[in-house]
Amino acid sequence: MADLLIELVGEEIPARMQTMAAQHFASAVQTALNDLGVWTNEASIDGLCGPRHLAVYARGISVSQPDRVIEKRGPRVDAPEAAIAGFVASAGMPREALSEEDTPKGRFFFARNHVTGADTKSLLGDVVTSILTEFPWPKSQRWGRSSFRWVRPLHRINILFDGNPLAGSFDLGGGDVLTFGATSCGHYFESPGDIPLKAIASVDEFKQRLALAHVIIDQSDRRAAIIDGAKSLAKSVDCSVNEAQLGSYIQDIAGLVESPTALLGQIEDRFMKLPPELLQATIATHQKYITLQDQSGNFSPYFIVVSNRQSDPKRDQVIMAGNQRVLRARLADAEFFWQQDQKQRLESYVAELQAVTFYEGLGDLHAKALRLEKLATVLAPYIAGCDAQHAGRAGLLAKADLVTGMVGEFPELQGIIGGYYAGHDGEADSVASAIATHYRPQGPTDDVPETPTAKAVALADKIDTLVGFFGIGAKPTGSKDPFALRRAALGVIRIILDAELSLPLATLLQKAAENYQFDAVDEDILPFIRDRLRVYLRDQNMRHDVVAAALADSSGDDLCRMADEARSLAGFLADGDGAGLMAGWRRVSSMLSAEEKKAKKAFSATTDPSLFNDIEQRLHKALVAVPDSNVDFASQLTALGQLRLPIDAFFDGIVVNDDDAAIRLNRLGLLAVIREKMLMVADFSKIEG
Amino acid sequence: MTRTYFQSIILNLQNYWAQQGAVILQPYDMEVGAGTFHPATTLRALGPDAVWRAAYVQPSRRPADGRYGDNPNRLQHYYQFQVIFKPSPADSQALYLGSLKAIGLDPDAHDIRFVEDDWESPTLGAWGLGWEVWCDGMEVSQFTYFQQVGGIECQPVPLELTYGLERLAMFIQGVDNVYDLDWDGVPASEGGKVYGDIFKRAEVEFSGWNFEHADTDMLLQHFRDAEAECGRLLNLDKPLALPAYDQCMKASHYFNVLDARGVISVTERAAYIGRVRALARGCCEAWIGADEAVSHG
DSSP, X not given: OEEXXXXXXXXXOOGGGHHHHHXXXXXXXXXXXXXXXXXXXXXXXXXXXXXXXXXXXXXXXXXXXXXXXXXXEEEETTSOHHHHHHHHHHHTSOGGGOEEEEETTEEEEEEEXXXXXXBHHHHHHHHHHHHHHTOOOSSOBOOTTOOOOBSSOEEEEEEEETTEEOOOEEEEETTEEEEOBSEEEOXXXXXXXXXXXXXXXXXXXXXXXXXXXXXXXXHHHHHHHHHHHHHHHHHHTTOEEOHHHHTTTHHHHHTTOSSOEEEEEEOOXXXXXXXXXXXXXXXXXXXXXXXXXXXXXXXXXXXXXXXXXXXXXXXXXXXXXXXXXXXXXXXXXXXXXXXXXXXXXXXXXXXXXXXXXXXXXXXXXXXXXXXXXXXXXXXXXXXXXXXXXXXXXXXXXXXXXXXXXXXXXXXXXXXHHHHHHHHHTTOOHHHHHHHHHTTOXXXXXXXXXXXXXXXXXXXXHHHHHHHHHHHTTOOOBTTBOTTOHHHHHHHHHHHHHHTTOOOOHHHHHHHHHHHTTOSSOOTTHHHHHHHHHHHHHHHTTOOHHHHHHHTOOSSXXXXXXXXXXXXXXXXXXXXXXXXXXXXXXXXXXXXXHHHHHHHTSOOOSOOOGGGOOHHHHHHHHHHHHSOOTTSOHHHHHHHHHTTHHHHHHHHHHOOSSOSSHHHHHHHHHHHHHHHHHHHHHOOGGGOOO | OOOOSHHHHHHHHHHHHHHTTOEEOOOOSSOXXXXXXXXXXXXXXXXXXXXXXXXXXXXXXXXXXOOTTOOSSOOSEEEEEEEEEESOOTTHHXXXXXXXXXXXXXXXXXXXXXXXXXXXXXXXXXXXXXXXXXXXXXXXXXXXXXXXXXXXXXXXXXXXEEEEHHHHHHXXXXXXXXXXXXXXXXXXXXXXXXXXXXXXXXHHHXXXXXXXXXXXXXXXXXXXHHHHHHXXXXXXXXXXXXXHHHHHHHHHXXXXXXXXXXXXXXXXXXXXXXXXXXXXXXXXXXXHHHHHHHHHO
């Protein structure tokens, strides 16, 4: 058993790729060693990645491959001479060395080669070469004269097996070669010298040796160091780190440092009147600083910069001063836009939307604003507590912030900024919050808008977009959805289901089309939305066949009802009557389809009651009792459930294929009635057994 | 003590890169959006030169960034210092850090980071991978390994360094307003100049031209003319790559002014960029062809 250390040293690996790199490297090495037969039961491996170092440390690796026998079966012993000669040639051994053995198919020649296992050491160079060549970096580059592609220039390949450096080299192409070594390097400034790796005997020792040279190579160690440092600084000013928020970008911070030191900074008072979303975007998203909250959960004026240097009071001051200056410039920019934008009312930007094209063929954003005003007004009565005037007003103003300086600078704050400006102008609170949240939900995990007015505007926006793009034929195809129409449809679905809105969607689409002055609603939109509903329900862990059965009807536009029906059907099928009925259904439909295939025609759902016996009579009565589609779906299912026993009795007590042709036909007709009644409720043929 | 006046920074960068074996060139004598447009970068990144090392200052124009001299950080005309080393040296990062030291920014006294920033110029059909270099949280340079220019693979791969000189100088001088940068180290009482003395008026007047007064019909015509002339030169029996590329740069600049004037819609924008990219690609192809013809004979 031996340990294996492979370390790659190069120029800075992008932060967002480091986790993947460590995981992939470890699993690729494990797979390769396993394929070679040197990965033992006791083997394990760690992947480690920092900005300039990517490594794996494996233990429990066999020092040589096991000996193997490679067996090849040849022709039968009585095969023509030419075939036997051919096998001898291909087996690479004399004919006398072949063995003859009996198999169930006769007596055959066998060639058995005993292969002595190779030293693992001799195989490692090829392992590393193929892993490096096939490494799945999201983006890779060449450098110098080389033809090899890597994430950034690669400078050292260190390989230590069983405590000893491995001899060999890696061809970069273009005449450049990297010779394998056993010398790593430390932090560029804190410890510029070489670090010998020889005689390292454990992953901890490896990590320690790098740590002594101010490189923390384990990402989780770096994260922990950053969070510890940030927490203790936060505590010193009675604040706390918002760890939930930090979770989304800690990898960006941890991927930029080898030797993290947390430093405390403070936002100048004058900037604290800017909205917290703007401060967060500037400080966390753009500058990658850690933001803090005070004890009441408010945005704190303190923040934390994580430097990539050892702590040194004088230098830390310089570093903090530099970062403060950068932040000041950015916030001053934001403040400038904040003040400049609010010199005019949000409403006055609506006219300026004329200069911005929504999309070629769909007019400008000003036209969109006018459409949203109308459509949100139309939607309002369908949403409990929604004031139509507020909805229309919010619709008109929803896009106005797109031409403000602030959103030009911080596009990710669209809507939010408009909400603030509306509040500043004295617009109603419900108008301001609707503007702020009408882009929601922006993805599957984003919340839907909360207030009734916001729901109206959000729906209007998404429906308008869907109708517009479908209207000019710009529909999603395959994996291509450049206008995010699937997301828009999903947004419509989630808002409607979340608030249990009973909406005449077809009518609303019609209104939206009229706003565009289209002649008609594109016929693909409703099926597209229904299709998205199917996907959504399946994502909610509903059985795909149940969804398909419940949503088979292609005419409905009431999404809540469709979702309810799918849920009812799922409940019904999980229940005894439903599950039992399905067994009956399968017998009915398979018998009908077999007989119809033979007869080359479909049996009509008509019967002659005078031909019924008692069992058939009972089934017939039960079928007549099933209500037509005027009652709600759950009642229809309950009624279908009542068919279970009569159907079972029918198959238990009756032979359909009676000698009397009239009786036989009548029985098939009865089965056809069952099929017809059941299909009227849902497409049970979609349910998988 | 290293001098850190605006002009000293330029001189020190020139000296440093001259010592590293670069050809020190002068700015290209046309309006361009960035130092990358200089043919010493765009065209020389391609072609059969086994080695090409150059450094130069390039005034760069971004009409849409003008702020009438009001914004302390934004200019419609500014200076880039551009370095192109082909093939990229094995010690590229060390060379770069050496240049910071040469202009009075000791990397060891600061927190320097290489932060992922992939570079792409849709108008030049060019891209590369690299970083923006941060010094104490401030972006002080772009560091790029070119992969393609004009849609053509770079082989060997050049290293491109771009220093935003105003920003860098503001950082080194500890100044918060670009117009306060000390240009020459001479006291005002003796006629010394700060950045604002030299450029403020230009910022005000050009912002007016870029945003309000530029004759858009004329510029649209200029764009079409430059595009046509570029195409004509590329279609000659013996294409004239360099004069054609001048026209490509002109077209690109006219587009930038038109964009600042707000007469190009979002959808049209992509089409214009595509037209300039087609010119750039044609020039790069002609350049490689012409180069081969010259070297063969």
